[in-house]
Amino acid sequence: MSSEPDTTETLDVKGQSCPMPVVKTKQAIDDLDAGDVLEVVATDSGSMSDIQGWAEGTAGVELLKQVEGDDVYTHYVEKTE
Amino acid sequence: MSTDSPTSSTDEFDAAELQALRERVDELESSVAETDDDGKKMTIIATKGTLDMAYPPLILASTAAAFDWEVVVFHTFWGLDILHEENAKNLKLSAVGNPNMPMPNALAALPGMDAMATKMMEKKIDDNDTATIEELIDLSIDQGVELQACQMTIDLMDYDEDEFYDGVVTGVGAATALQHMAESDVQLLI
Known part of the structure; x- marks a missing residue:
């Protein structure tokens, strides 16, 4: 088993669909401090591509890891600044 | 304003030039802000x-x-x-x-x-x-x-x-x- 990044907080967006996983992730990140890592747990399969695209296009965040489980998609996003 | 040393006249010249430069920088910064990718x-x-x-x-x-x-x-x-x-x-x-x-x-x-x-x-x-x-x-x-x-x-x-x-x-x-x-x-x- 590969280890998951240490997380500061977990955001549960299971059952929610586009655009909620991205929008809620952004709102949760805004409430964190630089260096904090947010774990986002989603069931929206589109969140794999969407969170990646959002993290690439947004300053001050870095996508550390994405884990595709059985119907659950977990994303680890670090607030870098 | 003193004129008894060459430095002060240079300062005076610089101040005007500095002001012009500052204005130009402000102008450029605002135009950059409009096209800034971020x-x-x-x-x-x-x-x-x-x-x-x-x-x-x-x-x-x-x-x-x-x-x-x-x-x-x-x-x-x-x-x-x-x-x-x-x-x-x-x-x-x-x-x-x-x-x-x-x-x-x-x-x-x-x-x-x-x-x-x-x-x-x-x-x-x-x-x-x-x-x-x-x-x-x-x-x-x-x-x-x-x-x-x-x-x-x-x-x-x-x-x-x-x-x-x-x-x-x-x-x-x-x-x-x-x-x-x-x-x-x-x-x-x-």
């Missing part, structure tokens, strides 16, 4: 007020705001209903003219069919936990999206300005929309 801007013109067509502008607007883009959505004609506090709760889906509807147009045109198609869509939205139009409006306003309501169509449709959601900007027209579009990286007509 500060993208999007303007959407929302013209449709059916339940299905209310979603794309709001989903794109709230998502763009999550990218820290500056977002303006200019609502005109039927798009105004999306911002109208009462009408936004009752947006309808048309059963006619949509070949994907599981019924022929001749049947879809019968009374009550639009209401039925709307009920079906609302149930799907509910079952799928898709955000409602109201939730997306709240979310967009919370995130700083500027929702504008075209003044000409407000008057045309006989709406009152206080019938719109709090935070909706009224008193704007085509020139304002064009100005935002010209400054934007992304412009969409929906």
Whole structure:
């Protein structure tokens, strides 16, 4: 088993669909401090591509890891600044 | 001001030059800010007020705001209903003219069919936990999206300005929309 990044907080967006996983992730990140890592747990399969695209296009965040489980998609996003 | 040393005259010259340079830097910085990649801007013109067509502008607007883009959505004609506090709760889906509807147009045109198609869509939205139009409006306003309501169509449709959601900007027209579009990286007509 590969280890998951240490997380500061977990955001549960299971059952929610586009655009909620991205929008809620952004709102949760805004409430964190630089260096904090947010774990986002989603069931929206589109969140794999969407969170990646959002993290690439947004300053001050870095996508550390994405884990595709059985119907659950977990994303680890670090607030870098 | 002293003139007894060569340095002071140099200082005087520098001060004027410095001032000119400062002004030039300010000017350049403001022009860079407009084209800065980190500060993208999007303007959407929302013209449709059916339940299905209310979603794309709001989903794109709230998502763009999550990218820290500056977002303006200019609502005109039927798009105004999306911002109208009462009408936004009752947006309808048309059963006619949509070949994907599981019924022929001749049947879809019968009374009550639009209401039925709307009920079906609302149930799907509910079952799928898709955000409602109201939730997306709240979310967009919370995130700083500027929702504008075209003044000409407000008057045309006989709406009152206080019938719109709090935070909706009224008193704007085509020139304002064009100005935002010209400054934007992304412009969409929906």
